[in-house]
Amino acid sequence: MKAWFFLAVKDLSKRKLETLMVIFAITIGVVGPLFTTALNNGMQNAFVGNSVDVYIGHLQIQPNTGDEEIPRSESMLSKVMSINGIVGATPRISTGVDIESKTEKVGITLFGIKPSLEEKASTFATTIKRGEFLDDKDKNQLLIGTSLAEQIKVDVGDTVHLYYLDRPPIDFKIKGVISTGTFILDRYAIISTYDQVKELTGKKEANNIVIRLENPEDSIKMRTLIQKETSLPNVKTWQELSAGMAGMIQTFGYISLLTSAISVFVAAIAISLIIYTTVKNKIREIGVIKAIGARGSTILKIYLAEGIFIGILGTAFGTVIGLLLINHMAQNPIVMEPEYGMKLLIVPWISMNSIIAADLTILLTCIIGSIYPASVAARTNIIKAIWRG
Amino acid sequence: MIELTGIKKIYYIGKIEVPALRGVDLNIDSGEFVAIMGPSGSGKSTMLNMLGLLDSPTSGEIVIDGIDVSSLDENGRADFRLRKLGFVFQFFSLLMELKAVENVALPMIMDDRQFDRAAVLLDLVGMGDRMEHYPSELSGGQQQRVAIARALANEPAILLADEPTANLDTESSNQIVDLFRELNDKGQTIIMVTHEPDIGEKADRIIRLKDGQIV
Numbered sequence: 001m002k003a004w005f006f007l008a009v010k011d012l013s014k015r016k017l018e019t020l021m022v023i024f025a026i027t028i029g030v031v032g033p034l035f036t037t038a039l040n041n042g043m044q045n046a047f048v049g050n051s052v053d054v055y056i057g058h059l060q061i062q063p064n065t066g067d068e069e070i071p072r073s074e075s076m077l078s079k080v081m082s083i084n085g086i087v088g089a090t091p092r093i094s095t096g097v098d099i100e101s102k103t104e105k106v107g108i109t110l111f112g113i114k115p116s117l118e119e120k121a122s123t124f125a126t127t128i129k130r131g132e133f134l135d136d137k138d139k140n141q142l143l144i145g146t147s148l149a150e151q152i153k154v155d156v157g158d159t160v161h162l163y164y165l166d167r168p169p170i171d172f173k174i175k176g177v178i179s180t181g182t183f184i185l186d187r188y189a190i191i192s193t194y195d196q197v198k199e200l201t202g203k204k205e206a207n208n209i210v211i212r213l214e215n216p217e218d219s220i221k222m223r224t225l226i227q228k229e230t231s232l233p234n235v236k237t238w239q240e241l242s243a244g245m246a247g248m249i250q251t252f253g254y255i256s257l258l259t260s261a262i263s264v265f266v267a268a269i270a271i272s273l274i275i276y277t278t279v280k281n282k283i284r285e286i287g288v289i290k291a292i293g294a295r296g297s298t299i300l301k302i303y304l305a306e307g308i309f310i311g312i313l314g315t316a317f318g319t320v321i322g323l324l325l326i327n328h329m330a331q332n333p334i335v336m337e338p339e340y341g342m343k344l345l346i347v348p349w350i351s352m353n354s355i356i357a358a359d360l361t362i363l364l365t366c367i368i369g370s371i372y373p374a375s376v377a378a379r380t381n382i383i384k385a386i387w388r389g
Numbered sequence: 390m391i392e393l394t395g396i397k398k399i400y401y402i403g404k405i406e407v408p409a410l411r412g413v414d415l416n417i418d419s420g421e422f423v424a425i426m427g428p429s430g431s432g433k434s435t436m437l438n439m440l441g442l443l444d445s446p447t448s449g450e451i452v453i454d455g456i457d458v459s460s461l462d463e464n465g466r467a468d469f470r471l472r473k474l475g476f477v478f479q480f481f482s483l484l485m486e487l488k489a490v491e492n493v494a495l496p497m498i499m500d501d502r503q504f505d506r507a508a509v510l511l512d513l514v515g516m517g518d519r520m521e522h523y524p525s526e527l528s529g530g531q532q533q534r535v536a537i538a539r540a541l542a543n544e545p546a547i548l549l550a551d552e553p554t555a556n557l558d559t560e561s562s563n564q565i566v567d568l569f570r571e572l573n574d575k576g577q578t579i580i581m582v583t584h585e586p587d588i589g590e591k592a593d594r595i596i597r598l599k600d601g602q603i604v
Contacts, residue, residue: 002498003495003499006498007484010486010487010491014485285484285485288484289495290467291441291470291476291478292470292471292476292495292499292539293468293470293471293472293496293499293500294471295463295467382443382444386443
């Protein structure tokens with residue numbers, strides 16, 4: 001057994017209460033960053049994830065600058081779907097219309113989708129709350145968001161009138177009520193079939209093509225590939241299209257980072273203070289240990305070992321408690337209802353890399369926090385320590 | 390065994406020179422029991438600090454067992470203290486978080502030795518029945534006995550004691566000096582600083598210091 005290890009263990013076990021208090025401080029210092037990171041991830045998923053899954057897609061082909069439609073969109077769609085790494089792609093068409101129920105008439109966006117393609121290109125089909133999803137052959141049927149349905153007081157089976165420009169109204173039957181977790185689809189839009197909207201508006205081509213990738217992180221690489229294959233320059237990644245929401249999430253990220261930095265700072269101060277106080281209180285004992293033959297490096301190791309030991313235990317407890325807390329929150333997620341019927345589930349989650357990064361940062365902080373008091377101890381003048389300790 | 394040649398030690402208080410030792414020459418043979426005596430400020434503790442390699446002389450040479458210890462670096466001095474010297478201090482210098490047996494074992498652990506001899510040493514100083522006691526559970530005299538056992542842990546060439554009886558009652562003081570006497574009879578070299586004449590008289594030889602010089 002090494003003397004430094006023996007003395008470090010004995011010293012810590014003699015000061016159980018102080019040791020436990022610092023371990024507790026480090027535990028809190030670990031739980032904080034882990035939980036705020038997980039919560040931030042959960043919010044990112046809720047705000048950006050829903051939008052990407054249902055509305056934006058991982059990549060989106062948009063019309064060339066100045067155009068409203070994608071030229072030869074059917075042919076482009078075929079080219080896109082033949083590229084490896086693409087799970088699905090679907091064209092969408094949109095226009096502004098007025099919707100009238102028995103009680104209300106409001107202006108909204110009408111989206112035309114191809115239901116059979118949406119099943120691979122988005123999670124649209126899974127957002128049905130009541131009724132059924134559309135079929136490619138449906139005529140005069142539509143989907144409506146929960147919030148809009150509440151606003152104009154309609155439900156599955158009801159008939160509404162759609163007004164396009166100054167043409168006579170057309171009757172549509174509500175086939176399903178959706179809850180996508182996005183404002184645009186739940187509150188400000190209705191959805192019908194692609195062919196129906198083409199027929200209504202007289203448009204020939206899609207307004208955009210939504211693409212789902214096998215790996216969303218490959219968005220930039222796949223964008224370049226699609227631009228090359230289709231010669232269409234205006235291909236946007238989900239990161240670009242969700243930049244507005246991402247900005248909001250980034251703000252939460254900064255808050256999370258600040259909280260983490262404070263946690264790390266508190267951990268460093270706590271460990272540095274406790275070891276410095278120990279060194280000052282035990283200066284005579286340190287002098288005696290050096291007098292009987294301990295090298296300065298042995299003394300340094302004693303107090304570094306104490307810092308590392310406290311750091312490891314605090315980090316381990318903090319990680320376990322943090323993960324239990326995150327798991328509990330994931331089982332019982334926070335439900336946000338910014339609009340009636342529109343539900344955002346904040347399910348916190350954290351990647352292994354983030355856990356490792358947080359743990360290593362705190363552990364490193366504990367080591368750094370221990371270095372100064374340990375070096376003070378190592379440089380102790382034996383005679384001064386023995387006589388003035 | 391121990392040769393001190395022209396040892397001077399000057400302390401500085403601000404810019405003022407305070408000479409503690411003014412050129413000490415001294416030889417101590419192996420197996421001797423030497424008492425260093427003198428009034429306060431005579432330089433006796435300073436001399437013990439030099440002999441114990443706890444401090445360096447301003448000038449002069451210290452040779453122990455043929456080694457010029459004044460030329461050793463910090464780690465060399467620490468290693469020499471660990472293997473060749475044993476210390477007994479005036480105050481009870483045990484580590485409070487260690488049991489008696491662990492205090493005695495510490496120098497052996499530091500030197501990567503087997504430490505089962507710790508129990509034998511505690512028996513030797515009459516503390517065999519207090520091995521598992523913490524220092525706070527021992528009297529001053531008992532703590533000093535444990536400190537002596539610790540000083541003997543690595544079979545040192547020299548046992549250095551700085552006022553080992555200063556904080557003890559008469560009975561405990563006599564027991565400690567008797568223990569030193571017994572150890573010396575078995576061949577242990579002992580150098581003891583004391584200001585108590587009746588304690589010093591039990592040594593083989595008394596070295597008297599005054600104003601930093603041997604008189």
